[in-house]
Amino acid sequence: MSSDGTPGRKRSAKVRSSVSGLEIEVLxxxxxxxxxxxxxxxxxxxxxxxxxxxxxxxxxxIVLGDDALVAKLNKAYRGKEGPTNVLSFPAAEMPDTGAPEAVFGGATPLLGDVVLARETIAREALDQNKKFADHLSHLTVHGVLHLLGHDHMEDVDADEMEALERDILEDLGIADPYGADHPGQ
Known part of the structure; x- marks a missing residue:
């Protein structure tokens, strides 16, 4: 039983980055x-x-989940069956948050939630011959960029988002997840 009374749920302490001003809670x-x-x-x-x-x-x-949790969320919010590797829920689009002013008008703006599926990420990392931590980092970056308004619905937007992901991951010492130079690609 966790501190909030729910089985299996563990909240980490919120940690504010000294670099970015971002406060992150991992659930x-x-x-x-x-x-x-x-x-x-x-x-x-x-x-x-x-x-x-x-x-x-x-x-x-950042919500650390499993395939069952992510499949449930994927069905409820996207109308799609089965799990996916990462889901992003921008605060301004979340149910019961009110208008964007209500979300962003406070002292610390709430960006939203990034939900990750453990089994799917592990399976993809294995299939793509990537380190689990590198793939997890990539999907976390991808999810955060969605919270910041980036998307990949149009080719030009996808190219821009992927370029930003590559730059961020390179800074973290992680190989290009989209490139031919990445093992398994």
Missing amino acids: REAGDWESSTDETVRRAAEHAYAVARGDESAELC
């Missing part, structure tokens, strides 16, 4: 996540935010 909702995961996702999220937004104060939650 272990489901899945068999390694102890180092919190630091991996925090580092990726902080750097993505710092590069894409700068040092403005903001807050986000």
Whole structure:
């Protein structure tokens, strides 16, 4: 039983980055996540935010889940069956948050939630011959960029988002996840 009374749920302390001004809470909702995961996702999220937004104060939650949780959310919010690797829920689009002014009018703007699926990420990393931590970092960066308004619906937007992801990941010492130079690609 966790501190909030729900089985299996563990909240980390909110940690504010000294670099980006981003406050991150990691919520272990489901899945068999390694102890180092919190630091991996925090580092990726902080750097993505710092590069894409700068040092403005903001807050986000990273939810560490499993395929069952993500499949449920994917069905409920996107109308799609099955799990996916990452889902992003921008605060301004979340149910019951009110108008964007209500979300962003406070002292610390709430960006939203990034939800990660442990089994899908592990399966993809194995299939693509990537290190799990590198793939997890990439998907965290991808999710944070979605919270900041980036998308990949149009080719030009996808190219821009992928270029930003590449730059952020390169800064973190992670190989280009889209390039031919990446093992398994």
